[in-house]
């Protein structure tokens with residue numbers, strides 16, 4: 001069918017210094033952890049994604065921003081195996097991959113915290129943290145090992161407000177649920193962590209903790225994608241920005257190329273007079 | 284902990300801080316893993332009511348009879364719980380159980396003369412296959428289980444009538460094999476009854492203590508010791524009572540003593556089901572699917588595989604129920620009320636505490652719910668109340684149970 005996949009050529013040269021806090025490696029890295037080329041996704045007549053190209057480098061935080069319905073969640077769901085794109089290619093470490101199931105994504109090393117959290121209210125915190133990757137001993141669930149690891153992960157993330165990790169998730173507050181979902185993604189040793197609006201439901205202090213946590217992940221060399229509507233958070237945590245508008249990627253590059261005003265302009269209109277378009281705009 | 288700002292989202296409310304440790308513990312006993320207390324109290328209330336009204340209710344003969352009578356509700360309830368946990372339902376279980384029983388009865392009958400050790404397992408295979416077929420159609424065509432199993436209900440009733448009528452024995456076939464007959468009607472010897480009860484009680488006690496001990500050794504806060512100890516004491520008392528009941532002579536003509544075989548069979552199904560649900564990944568995934576199918580799918584759970592598996596466990600349990608059903612009635616007839624049985628199965632599970640909304644319930648719930656239904660039926664017939672009154676009483680108990688279920692559900696999710 002298609003010819004043997006070739007590693008993608010970089011979309012744009014990634015110029016400009018990466019910010020401190022990244023892996024501290026060189027500024028130009030052709031070996032992107034993840035690259036997407038020409039991604040499209042249709043829901044019946046709705047074109048949720050059109051010809052999206054993006055590169056995600058390791059050890060950096062890429063903020064994916066855009067208005068409601070711009071296609072951010074749709075794009076990350078293509079990475080995490082919720083649905084296959086209608087067209088386009090995905091490259092993982094330079095090799096083309098087909099991520100058809102969430103399991104494939106997990107096996108590659110991609111962990112995702114979804115906007116709707118995807119937790120089971122009828123299970124407790126430990127059971128949710130380990131859902132789909134339970135620790136077993138002689139083929140049986142090893143509850144103690146999972147509970148100890150959960151306690152450790154939560155304390156590493158300074159999540160101190162839950163009374164018991166054996167509490168049902170259905171009884172947690174919105175912020176606590178968010179913390180569980182983030183902890184769940186962090187606990188598995190992933191190379192890429194995707195967070196869809198991780199701070200949307202959080203109070204001030206927990207937001208700060210999650211942002212700090214995101215920087216910690218990047219410092220460990222993990223590639224982080226964060227979707228957020230909060231530009232203050234974005235500018236405080238991201239190394240790179242990718243802006244989506246009506247299903248297309250209208251601009252992406254190092255955060256130094258943007259300021260709040262230009263980001264807002266890109267989000268709302270899809271273009272900005274102040275940022276040179278880093279992509280050939282969709283005609 | 285040391286940083287004060289992390290307390291912003293804390294759940295702790297002033298009341299919680301005032302409440303003593305004991306109150307919190309009692310609350311946990313009431314709601315938590317010992318959430319069986321409400322149903323146990325309900326059952327005790329029924330027993331007291333019937334004993335006050337009829338002096339024979341608590342006689343060894345009647346209690347043993349009650350356990351045997353309840354077995355069909357208990358087993359079908361356990362079969363149904365597998366599906367209720369998924370958020371599904373199987374309406375065909377009543378006729379599936381009849382078909383399973385019929386297969387066994389017919390194969391060992393003089394028409395075929397199969398040995399029991401082939402006929403009985405084949406009956407289990409048949410009921411498991413029926414459930415697997417339902418599951419396959421539900422999954423493959425993405426249909427609601429309610430509709431698919433309604434079709435199976437009608438279809439299996441037809442198959443059952445056909446199979447029984449084809450024997451040319453006038454619409455019923457009687458059990459002509461000792462092993463099948465004794466499944467319900469045979470008893471352990473009094474000594475074996477003692478041994479069995481002591482072994483089961485000891486095993487459960489050791490397991491509870493070891494589980495507590497393992498938690499404490501790992502530095503996790505375990506259940507308070509007094510809860511475990513009181514559970515063990517209750518277990519011992521219950522076991523002793525059962526021994527006294529079962530080992531008392533319960534016939535005026537002959538000497539009939541010992542625990543009916545039906546009880547160990549029920550306990551075995553209970554233990555196996557509980558083990559799968561609480562100790563294995565399959566069990567965990569069945570709960571997860573019932574709680575949030577999409578979350579389970581995103582976590583990498585092969586949702587279809589575990590739905591199919593749960594249906595097959597259910598079908599297997601249904602087969603066991605069918606064997607005990609024909610054993611107790613001494614045969615199978617075209618008059619079997621499969622529709623009523625399936626409703627009692629759902630009722631048993633829900634009365635016991637399983638949720639119709641999926642994701643919540645335990646095997647033990649079906650046992651207790653089945654005993655409640657059996658107790659109502661037994662007690663009311665002792666009081667010479669007619670079938671009409673029995674149906675209405677069971678209806679009220681069921682309604683009360685679903686209302687409690689719905690309230691509990693709201694209570695669980697409104698905390699956020």
Ligand SMILES: Nc1ncnc2c1ncn2[C@@H]1O[C@H](COP(=O)(O)OP(=O)(O)OP(=O)(O)O)[C@@H](O)[C@H]1O
Pocket residue numbers: 043046047048066067068069070071072073074075115
């Ligand atoms: N399952 C679906 N079926 C049909 N249309 C969908 C589906 N999921 C998303 N869409 C459409 O795709 C478009 C992009 O949606 P998406 O959820 O990706 O937006 P978003 O950028 O994440 O927005 P938000 O900031 O509100 O979360 C929207 O027009 C939405 O209606």
Ligand SMILES: [Mg+2]
Pocket residue numbers: 072073074115196
């Ligand atoms: Mg979204």
